[in-house]
Amino acid sequence: MLTDFFSRFHIVKKTNSAGTNPLLLSFLSLVAALIIGGLFILCLGKNPFAVYGVIIEGAFKIARTGAYVFKTIGYAIPLVITSIAVSIAFKMKFWNIGAEGQMIAGAILASYFALFQSQMPHWLLLLVMVLAGAVGGGLLGTIPAFFKCKFDTNETLFTLMLNYIALSVITYLKDGPWSETPGFPGIAKFADNARLDIVGGVHIGWIFTVLLVVAAFIYMRYTKHGYEISVIGDSINTARYAGMNVNRVILRTMFISGALCGIAGMIQVSGIEHTLGESVAGGRGFTAIIIAWLSRLNPFVCVLFSMLFATLQQGCSGSALLKLGLSPYVADILQGIILFVILAFDFFTQYKIVCRGRKNA
């Protein structure tokens, strides 16, 4: 009987061309996720509005001890940069899930100059660190692209595994060559000279981020490079047919994608952490993948979703939630719920479920 019931529901591929606007769907799923998250909080016996209120307060409050909103923005900056970075690769259907490792590689190279060449003039030092970050991340991004072009290796596995290698390099440096006190793991704090300046409450990385968002949008939509990336994402055969040098575009794009992640790594060490540690990427490279996907690879929307995730993270990290008797891990749960709901909604962009009445039976 139950099978009879289920057999009345069918999954049908949507045939109409227009469909629902995918971005609208992303936002709808966000709303749905907040509702489901609220129900979850309700099950814990708490008032969801109070909890959401606390989260928002924790993320945006301007207190005497410092403005929380600046912290939230600081948290969002690497997310914006890395999500744009992976968006560029994703547009090409090159599944770069190595933003984490590329961030780390950039952070390592930048840290070298911060730790050992800090006598340089301040602005020159920062510039060198940015370039070092870009080169570090870019090279780590180019390696899987090279093997993909040469031997058709799987970039998903390749970029993923490089993440762990990059992470291990930090551990090695911390325990060995770059250790502050021999025998104890830990790298020294950067000199003030190697730290990003604060402009308007947040480190100067935000200006770079704003410029990047605009530049990335133009790059993807109006330049020859952007056009090539889109065509390759559509079909490599079409790209070859059009006379593109496909391998060159893939290598170039992955360098750019990796370099942006590397710069994000540099900004993180120099602007927030002021030292190099294993937590420098801290999963942001993976969160970036989710953000890129939710934003449908649109840089401007990446900013919105990055702020959202930063708000959740920052808002849940304070002591306010603890006072309500909730753990800061609520942020992770809410993120998880958002993700699930969005995946479910994604299904509905392409399919619909129809219920067949009994009129024909």
Next chain:
Amino acid sequence: MNKQPAIKLCGITKSFDKVVANDHIDLSVQRGEILALLGENGSGKTTLMNILAGIYQPDSGEIFIDGERVSIHAPEDANRLGIGMIHQHFKLVDVHTAADNIILGAEPKGLFLRKSRYEKVREISERFGLSVEPTKKIYNMSVGEKQTVEILKVLYRGANILILDEPTAVLTVQEIRRLFDILRRMRDEGCAIIIITHKLGEVMEISDRVTVLRKGKSVATVETASSDIHTLTELMVGSSVNLSIERTERTHSGTLLETHHLSVESDDGVRMLDDVSMTLEKGEILGVAGVAGSGQRELCETIAGLMPIREGAILFKKKNIENMTPRQIFQAGISMSFIPEDRLGMGLAASMGIIDNMLLKTYQDAKGPFVRKKDARLKAETITEKLRISTSGMDAPVRLMSGGNVQKVLLGREIESDPQVLITAYPVRGLDINTSYTIYDALNEQKKKGTGVLFICEDLDVMLELCDRIMVLCHGKVTGIVDAAKTTKEELGLLMTDAAGKGDTENVD
């Protein structure tokens, strides 16, 4: 025998959003009868057959099988009712044997496959007089054999109502004849058969009755014996059409493109072109005939600079263009247009709109880092008007357009670049009569301008009428280059299977 029709459809209606694909369609097939379903693209044939196969559900209308009213909710229901569909594109697992493909999805109970499956399959194939070796792997099979496996697959499931969707598109003349023999034998065994096809000659040959669909409506059902090609065309198109394809006089002469002893290998080292020597003259249409996979695609892609040459040379006006990339060929001042077989996967960027697709081959010419969309927009508007492309917008992804419109976008772009050489691979495949004639006209126009046209096609009738010369390929070798005005379908068919024997390059001209 049961006097009730095997299938009877009454007032079947199915709409997708605002488009009515099937509008109160009536149709019936008796046991022991072959019904041809005729109609242009978009007339609703495939939708109707998908309803029978349980892939779509009708909005309204009734289906009767052997006089009993049924509803087909899913492909399994269709299976149970004895309806078997043979799709145009084979749905076979290449690395499996014939028998494994045949039992796939209908395996007997138990964890392991039994050896006896080969016997079972052999039994069935013998009963219907189909020759298939059950242990042969699909990738070792010819197209004709694959199709036989598809037919066996539905027979194995006990189907006695067969639906074939354009089964002859990829077959040689000889294979078509064999297929028709099989169908006739099955008809005589009491099966009901529906065959969808574009080719009127085949309709006349194989069917007992014809149902014609136009714009989602069934406009007529006629006895084949009391009808003729002309009447059927008129029913299908809705107005009288001139069916003959014009072969325009040649007004230019001189050699444009030559290949000398051209050999090409696929990525895995299989020789796809073997010692091909040919010339393409100014202002001629050179047809290339051959069984699917005889090297047509490789010939096109090699000339277009997309495949590396193993041996031999390609000359354009005596200038060697061997192993140049498409971009280098263009930079050498040679205007070569290529309309590939895979329109959305190679000729166009599927998720982009018409405007962006116009840029595909010219975007690199703009100065500076940006693409120039203004000219592309103009070009897009020009071809949309000239070829009467119907579109929901210049930026709407081309993959959402109908096949005919997609081809018009591609052809329009390639012709707008004023080519000296125009390579067309299966330019009318899957297109309806009107669009096909638009394309033939466009090719003739190019011919008049002095363009050398390489025309790859699977319809020999069309080739005989349109082309000046026809080159026949078999296993990558040239088995003949003949004068289209003086040859026959039978001669081409023999050359296509290399019945002459050795496969040596011999000019039958």
